Amino acid sequence: MSFSLVFAIGVGGFFGAVSRYLVAGKLSLWLNSPFPFGTLVVNALGSFLLGFLSRFLIEHVIVEETIRIGILVGFLGAFTTFSTFSYESLALLQEGDIVRASANILGSAIICITLCLLGLHLAKSI
Numbered sequence: 001m002s003f004s005l006v007f008a009i010g011v012g013g014f015f016g017a018v019s020r021y022l023v024a025g026k027l028s029l030w031l032n033s034p035f036p037f038g039t040l041v042v043n044a045l046g047s048f049l050l051g052f053l054s055r056f057l058i059e060h061v062i063v064e065e066t067i068r069i070g071i072l073v074g075f076l077g078a079f080t081t082f083s084t085f086s087y088e089s090l091a092l093l094q095e096g097d098i099v100r101a102s103a104n105i106l107g108s109a110i111i112c113i114t115l116c117l118l119g120l121h122l123a124k125s126i
Contacts, residue, residue: 008074009070011070016076025038035103048118051120052122053119057072060126089105
């Protein structure tokens, strides 16, 4: 693995993590809900973008591999928050809030997989 590839992943990861913090934090403040909507939205958006860009950046836009990997692995890898998703789901379960925990787990899985598929199909149709 080249230094430029590792650097691109690191830079993308920095911006992805900061973006995740800002987007999820602002949504949580704005919605003022005990349900982790910020994390759900970030995971859904990240899943869609990963599906879309993984095909679009190969088939429709000529992008150097280092940049593509920096975006897909670095930025989107840090932007999506399945570690946070796992922690928040467990916290809801430990609090005995099985309904919200189940909604978070099922909602995240179904929405994110569906949006990733939608992104793949959208990129193919362009």
